[in-house]
Amino acid sequence: MGAELGAEQPETIAAIVAAHRAGTLTPAQTIARTYQRIRERNDPAVFISLRDEKDAIAEAEKLAARADAASLPLYGIPVAVKDNIDALGFPTTAACPAFSYTPTHDSTAVERLRAAGAIIIGKTNLDQFATGLVGVRSPYGIPKNSIREDLIPGGSSSGSAVAVGAGLVPLSLGTDTAGSGRVPAMLNNIVGLKPSLGMISTAGLVPACRTLDCISVFALTVDDAALALSVISGPDQADPFSRDRPLEPTIPFPAKLRLGVPRNGQLIFFGDKKSEAAYADALKRWSALGATLVEFDLEPFYETARLLYEGPWVAERYLVIKNLLASAPDSIHPVTREITAAGARLTAAETFSALYRLQGLRKIAERAFANIDALVLPTAPTAYTTAQVLANPIELNSRLGTYTNFVNLLDLCGLAVPASMRTDGIPFGITLLAPAGRDGMLASIGRVFHADTKLTVGAKGVAQAPLAALPGNSSDEIPIAVVGAHLSGMALNGELKALNARLIEATRTAPDYKLYALPTTPPKPGMLRVEAGKGASIELEIWSLSSSAFGQFVNAIPAPMAIGTIRLADGRSVKGFLVEPEALGEARDITVYGGWRAYMKEAATT
Known part of the structure; x- marks a missing residue:
């Protein structure tokens, strides 16, 4: 060797x-x-x-x-x-x-x-x-x-x-x-x-x-x-x-x-x-x-x-x-x-x-x-x-x-x-x-x-490599909005990081959504689009994935989760997690919390 x-x-x-x-x-x-x-x-x-x-x-x-x-x-x-x-x-x-x-x-x-x-x-x-x-x-x-x-x-x-x-x-x-x-x-x-x-x-x-x-x-x-x-x-x-x-x-x-x-x-x-x-x-x-x-x-x-x-x-x-x-x-x-x-x-x-x-x-x-x-x-x-x-x-x-x-x-x-x-x-x-x-x-x-x-790095005289292209600036990058267990620091965030995803921004949806706690393990929310103005603005994060990683990530999403188009508070649209309405029979409406993180924080203290 x-x-x-x-x-x-x-x-x-x-x-x-x-x-x-x-x-x-x-x-x-x-x-x-x-x-x-x-x-x-x-x-x-x-x-x-x-x-x-x-x-x-x-x-x-x-x-x-x-x-x-x-x-x-x-x-x-x-x-x-x-x-x-x-x-x-x-x-x-x-x-x-x-x-x-x-x-x-x-x-x-x-x-x-x-x-x-x-x-x-x-x-x-x-x-x-x-x-x-x-x-x-x-x-x-x-x-x-x-x-x-x-x-x-x-x-x-x-x-x-x-x-x-x-x-x-x-x-x-x-x-x-x-x-x-x-x-x-x-x-x-x-x-x-x-x-x-x-x-x-x-x-x-x-x-x-x-x-x-x-x-x-x-x-x-x-x-x-x-x-x-x-x-x-x-x-x-x-x-x-x-x-x-x-x-x-x-x-x-x-x-x-x-x-x-x-x-x-x-x-x-x-x-x-x-x-x-x-x-x-x-x-x-x-x-x-x-x-x-x-x-x-x-x-x-x-x-x-x-x-x-x-x-x-x-x-x-x-x-x-x-x-x-x-x-x-x-x-x-x-x-x-x-x-x-x-x-x-x-x-x-x-x-x-x-x-x-x-x-x-x-x-x-x-x-x-x-x-x-x-x-x-x-x-x-x-x-x-x-x-x-x-x-x-x-x-x-x-x-x-x-x-x-x-x-x-x-x-x-x-x-x-x-x-x-x-x-x-x-x-x-x-x-x-x-x-x-x-x-x-x-x-x-x-x-x-x-x-x-142009300094060498450390003490070994190793030259710096040219600066890498920044993730997210390539046409190969696809943004995806997450609202639940994939948020920073939450239970499934590691799945995004394992695919070299990068956090782009934390923002909110337009006030057109309801959020439900699904009876899953680990706990996950489901977000549903409702009539304009009849829902609430829900906290989310936008992450960026390469096209191949995006495909890999989406392919692994289990039912009743689905990928759809989410409207943001500032009028933009982005692909992200939604839930199939048929799955909400036993789910709890947690829209009042304004986001999964706030709900989980209260759940941890009760």
């Missing part, structure tokens, strides 16, 4: 899945290549626990034997998972052996990855309890930066970022509370996607700050990261912080893009002239791509950032480990212990005071976005070596969060993208930020910027 595992092999998710579908590479060969690269890398600090290779290969062979394997969006993709996210078969340590436990089931995010055809190969190292942006606060060692070994790997998702940067896996999960999915992405020349809060379920995640945590994605390209997000996003009843927020589609680069840049004199680089020049070059690139740069006031964002570690959110970190602090304080990394212990001293009055100030800052941030589409900022102001951080652990860590600490407090989504390679061999990256729910827009512009840099 050795001859087949050379450097010419596909590296991105898109290329690997295409090779698996074409039969030019098997999932078992891809998994074997991953383990061979892990051995060659010979860095025991990347993974805290690693699956047995024979076991992983056996799963890959079993996957390839499935009749539907080729339709899976992550068919045979090896994935690494940060070790504060539960994955069945691995202990969860949060980089603290005394805290370790064995989960009884997958986190929701990992469960969705597996359902999409991914193979989990190991759990990666992190700054203990996800507290840090440096990657040096772990009893399991310090992963070597994939680009320059003397640099910190970045944290807290250190192992996950290095695993992708070094080419061990094309996809990994990190987490991002204060920048942990973005700073290590920059330092390893990869893409770090920090989704809108609540878009990816945090069920099965060891919390850092429960109100701010999110699971993040590392990949080599923006398209790969966006694909992973589409697979694992969606509401989850097991997570009280989950939000019902459909993912925007990736669209062509907007003609009138307005990007916010800080006012003159507001940027901070801590004397790093190379980073300052790299940021200026990135802005020139955006202008050349057609974006209009608009100045905004960064100071309120800095003030928000200070709240994160000077305010009550440190108490959330304290809540996670207070028992361990009391019973075995020496088991906690000394820097983590020093930061977290401060959370015990905060009062309820201080908490409310900070919440009031944050609400005011959120309103200021909203106004900043009134005339701009996204902010473009340095991912981090500079980079440090491991030796520098070990000598000055708290101050230098704090500096790295200059442009990241405020993001979740302000409910923004973020995309960290490589921008350039400095003359001293240190990668520089920019981060795009926008209000929650604009993840698709960030991917739409970030993919074009990254491609325009």
Whole structure:
């Protein structure tokens, strides 16, 4: 197999899945290549626990034997998972052996990855309890930066970022509370996607700050990261912080893009002239791509950032480990212990005071976005070596969060993208930020910027492939409206995703329909066209399928469901699910709920 595992092999998710579908590479060969690269890398600090290779290969062979394997969006993709996210078969340590436990089931995010055809190969190292942006606060060692070994790997998702940067896996999960999915992405020349809060379920995640945590994605390209997000996003009843927020589609680069840049004199680089020049070059690139740069006031964002570690959110970190602090304080990394212990001293009055100030800052941030589409900022102001951080652990860590600490407090989504390679061999990256729910827009512009840099991906010198054509822009694409179990996050949504369907929009019907709950397993609704104005406007989603996938999908629809023409509230028409009237004898009229999701939500609580 050795001859087949050379450097010419596909590296991105898109290329690997295409090779698996074409039969030019098997999932078992891809998994074997991953383990061979892990051995060659010979860095025991990347993974805290690693699956047995024979076991992983056996799963890959079993996957390839499935009749539907080729339709899976992550068919045979090896994935690494940060070790504060539960994955069945691995202990969860949060980089603290005394805290370790064995989960009884997958986190929701990992469960969705597996359902999409991914193979989990190991759990990666992190700054203990996800507290840090440096990657040096772990009893399991310090992963070597994939680009320059003397640099910190970045944290807290250190192992996950290095695993992708070094080419061990094309996809990994990190987490991002204060920048942990973005700073290590920059330092390893990869893409770090920090989704809108609540878009990816945090069920099965060891919390850092429960109100701010999110699971993040590392990949080599923006398209790969966006694909992973589409697979694992969606509401989850097991997570009280989950939000019902459909993912925007990736669209062509907007003609009138307005990007916010800080006012003159507001940027901070801590004397790093190379980073300052790299940021200026990135802005020139955006202008050349057609974006209009608009100045905004960064100071309120800095003030928000200070709240994160000077305010009550440190108490959330304290809540996670207070028992361990009391019973075995020496088991906690000394820097983590020093930061977290401060959370015990905060009062309820201080908490409310900070919440009031944050609400005011959120309103200021909203106004900043009134005339701009996204902010473009340095991912981090500079980079440090491991030796520098070990000598000055708290101050230098704090500096790295200059442009990241405020993001979740302000409910923004973020995309960290490589921008350039400095003359001293240190990668520089920019981060795009926008209000929650604009993840698709960030991917739409970030993919074009990254491609325009002509940078190689990660640390292996692999050239970027030309940007793929966007799904939905081809005459081969057919839209279909779904109103029930195929909605995002619902029981049968995986059937659409397995056919590489993409969500186009969430909208409503004209007020000419009634909705019924059918006595089926799993529960499904039936929507019936009635006399104009005699029904209600029903919630639906429009998905896009290739013509072949559309045919496959429609062919599998069981009676009494049928495909008909649905009128939308704005007057458009689209093909979608309707029900045969004869089947409604025992069905319950649930039109009053206005949609299947609202009905199921109430049904779950009664």
